[in-house]
Amino acid sequence: MPDSPLSSSPYDVLGVPSSATQEELRKAYRRMLREAHPDTGGTEALFIAVQHAWTVVGTPEARAAYDRGNVAHETPHTWAPQPPRAPKQPSRPQTRTYGHPGGYSRERYLSMMREWVGLGEPLRDPYDPALVRSAPHEIRHALADAVAEETTARALTTLGIGYTVWHDVDATGRTAAAAGRTEKVDHVVLGPTGLFAVQSEDWATPVSVRRGDLVPRGEASGFERQPLHELAGRARTLGRATGVRFTVAAVVLPDDDLEQPIIVVGRSRGVTLVAVQSSVLPHLLRTGVADSPRPDGTTLFEVRTRLQQSIRFV
Incomplete structure (x- = not known):
């Protein structure tokens, strides 16, 4: 699978x-x-x-x-949402999180899948592997987005009490709104190393850095023309709406799709652009990016308060 x-x-x-x-x-x-x-x-x-x-x-x-949707000799796998687990007593205070990671992408996937199968037709298992494999790329990309966002969200819960995370944050600007388009930042992460706009991506192809941004080394469905600059633009839109300033825009990719664990690509109007492997993201957020401003205790409290009062979810 x-x-x-x-x-x-x-x-x-x-x-x-x-x-x-x-x-x-x-x-x-x-x-x-x-x-x-x-x-x-x-x-x-x-x-x-x-x-x-x-x-x-x-x-x-x-x-x-x-x-039939199975692969012999391999562990059964599903792209369905994971069932809730019984809460455990944490060994240390957990990251504060808000929002529903992957929720918007899953709703988009289910809507497109129902329309593709045929309105009124029964959809017994929208995550049936054979059905997913047969769907058009746009539909599969929506599901890939959801899975990537959920994977990142699980990693973010390990950061600890010094961090606050908001998932599926509305960053729709005037131009996008006029076109009837919703834009979002997958994860907003605030901690002692800065304020991060984080986007979880899976284009199912290796990615390289060229001309100050990311480019696919193969065919990539749903690939943004300039993914890092697009994310930085959404971060600025969100920053204007909430009265805060983002320090880093990071695109998270599957480990096999990025040749180095962390690549600092450049800057865009004061926002540092970074590509990072999924498994290395918590390390990046804990250590920060060189030369990116870090908030002191008072600033951290003020930024968290502003975000709590003004963030909207998609």
Whole structure:
């Protein structure tokens, strides 16, 4: 089962339709092995992907299991929201959090999925793997957004009592509102290292830095033209509405999609632009970014009060 709703299916990797015969699959696998091998101009990553695709659909039994939404020999996986867990007694005071991480993206996903399946048609399991894989990229990207935001939110709860986090914060400016478009900051994080606007992304492709922003190294559904500058702009819009100033705009990506744990890309009108691997985000928030201003105790209290009084959620 792929980790991301946007991950290529085994059929995509082998370059055949899902209706291909087993013999067509076998020929495609052999062809792709030759093309993907590093000694013949391919890459190690693609070569591994081709081999994995064959283990998933290479036999009629494994293929039937995959087409039903299961992958043999792998841990069952679901993109459905995780059920609430019984509260535990924390060993230390927890991060203060507000809002519903991933809620807006999940509602958007469910709405688009119902419309795509057909209004009035029963939608027994909107997270059925076979259904998700067959959906258009725009729908799968909405689900990928939700999963990425929820993953980040879980990491943010480990920061401790010195931090306050707001999820799914409305940052719609006048231009977006006039166009009927909602814009948001996935996570607003306030702590002793500064005020961070954090966006959780999963474009299912490696990302590089070029010309002061992020660019995909492959096809990427839903990719913003300048994701870091777009986020910095939303942070400024939110800052004007709440009377605060953001210090860092950070885009969080799956670890495998960013070549370095933390990349400081530059600045945009006083806001430091950063790309960070998902697993490293708590470290970045605890240590901060060099040369970015840090609030003293009084300023921290004032900023938290302003945000509490003025933040709106999408």
